[in-house]
Amino acid sequence: MKTTPKLRLRPTGLTIGFISERTGLAPSAIRYYEEEGIVHPHRTDTGQRRFERADIRRLSFVMISQSLGFSIAEIRTALDSLPANRTPTKADWQAISESFRQKLDDRISQMTKLREQLDGCIGCGCLSLSNCKLYNPDDRARTRGTGPRYLMGDSPSDLGQDA
Amino acid sequence: MKTTPKLRLRPTGLTIGFISERTGLAPSAIRYYEEEGIVHPHRTDTGQRRFERADIRRLSFVMISQSLGFSIAEIRTALDSLPANRTPTKADWQAISESFRQKLDDRISQMTKLREQLDGCIGCGCLSLSNCKLYNPDDRARTRGTGPRYLMGDSPSDLGQDA
DNA sequence: CTAATTCCTCAAGTTAACTTCACTACAAGA
DNA sequence: TCTTGTAGTGAAGTTAACTTGAGGAATTAG
Numbered sequence: 445m446k447t448t449p450k451l452r453l454r455p456t457g458l459t460i461g462f463i464s465e466r467t468g469l470a471p472s473a474i475r476y477y478e479e480e481g482i483v484h485p486h487r488t489d490t491g492q493r494r495f496e497r498a499d500i501r502r503l504s505f506v507m508i509s510q511s512l513g514f515s516i517a518e519i520r521t522a523l524d525s526l527p528a529n530r531t532p533t534k535a536d537w538q539a540i541s542e543s544f545r546q547k548l549d550d551r552i553s554q555m556t557k558l559r560e561q562l563d564g565c566i567g568c569g570c571l572s573l574s575n576c577k578l579y580n581p582d583d584r585a586r587t588r589g590t591g592p593r594y595l596m597g598d599s600p601s602d603l604g605q606d607a
Numbered sequence: 608m609k610t611t612p613k614l615r616l617r618p619t620g621l622t623i624g625f626i627s628e629r630t631g632l633a634p635s636a637i638r639y640y641e642e643e644g645i646v647h648p649h650r651t652d653t654g655q656r657r658f659e660r661a662d663i664r665r666l667s668f669v670m671i672s673q674s675l676g677f678s679i680a681e682i683r684t685a686l687d688s689l690p691a692n693r694t695p696t697k698a699d700w701q702a703i704s705e706s707f708r709q710k711l712d713d714r715i716s717q718m719t720k721l722r723e724q725l726d727g728c729i730g731c732g733c734l735s736l737s738n739c740k741l742y743n744p745d746d747r748a749r750t751r752g753t754g755p756r757y758l759m760g761d762s763p764s765d766l767g768q769d770a
Numbered sequence: 771c772t773a774a775t776t777c778c779t780c781a782a783g784t785t786a787a788c789t790t791c792a793c794t795a796c797a798a799g800a
Numbered sequence: 801t802c803t804t805g806t807a808g809t810g811a812a813g814t815t816a817a818c819t820t821g822a823g824g825a826a827t828t829a830g
Contacts, residue, residue, distance in 0.1 A: 634777080
């Protein structure tokens with residue numbers, strides 16, 4: 445507490461290098477996140493970025509969320525719910541956490557459902573699309589009106605025997 | 608059973624257009640899958656692709672697997688375990704299914720674990736990387752020896768108060 | 771036999787999430 | 801002050817999984 449440990453932490457704010465060390469993110473990634481609106485560092489009069497301590501938390505949240513499978517867009521949306529005028533409190537973060545937890549629950553149960561049908565559906569004949577529960581009903585069902593599609597092969601009455 | 612319903616199904620094999628209709632995949636996607644070694648149609652003397660009925664099943668498997676989050680590379684690897692000399696049997700498919708089911712189980716339990724720690728870790732101070740269980744320990748832990756990283760912000764004794 | 775389809779190939783474009791590069795500009799310290 | 805070391809910018813490259821487009825050949829319908 446004499447003069448200062450490293451200027452990079454001092455009056456103006458935290459440098460990108462410091463943030464990079466603390467989060468493990470490459471400076472290029474951090475700049476990218478700024479472009480994506482995930483962090484909003486201010487600039488010195490000479491144009492260098494200066495971050496706040498709270499940005500470390502933001503960026504850590506990004507890393508964690510990504511490892512949970514969320515996209516940058518989703519993460520930005522979540523972060524946008526944090527207050528802009530004051531440093532987010534524990535309660536602010538918990539609200540985000542709760543929302544993500546909900547989404548995760550949904551994904552997990554969705555995956556679980558699909559997994560449970562995997563055996564039966566792949567193992568069996570699984571002839572018609574409309575019967576195949578594994579075929580995601582939302583994604584691409586009835587994309588065209590070309591007639592019935594048969595997932596997993598062989599329609600019942602197409603050509604008698606297999607080719 | 609007179610002359611033929613559609614030439615595209617007849618002697619030489621199934622055309623890409625037919626496969627496209629049946630699976631819902633764009634021809635461009637099917638060609639891409641060929642490049643990626645997921646299907647191996649033979650060619651007519653004039654160079655057109657001819658598929659087998661079993662390819663519909665292969666491609667359906669690809670679609671299902673993708674919706675479960677598997678990459679083309681993983682899917683190709685799985686499909687490579689199918690016999691090349693004969694049409695895969697139900698048992699062949701079940702073996703693949705079993706292996707994918709296992710991987711899914713792993714992913715689900717991993718996600719579940721992370722989700723359970725989400726609340727606590729984001730909500731709390733979660734100061735040091737080494738204490739933060741949410742921070743994927745395999746991915747990027749100790750990338751540099753630059754000293755301890757602090758996830759989710761503020762290290763205990765860095766600068767007294769918040770910036 | 772024509773005309774309309776369908777198919778082929780190859781190159782380039784697309785989105786996400788970044789990295790790498792080339793150059794320039796500031797900042798920190800001996 | 802002079803020299804590193806960091807920063808900054810903008811453009812282009814990277815991987816995955818495809819799509820789009822250009823230009824040409826086969827097939828199928830009438």
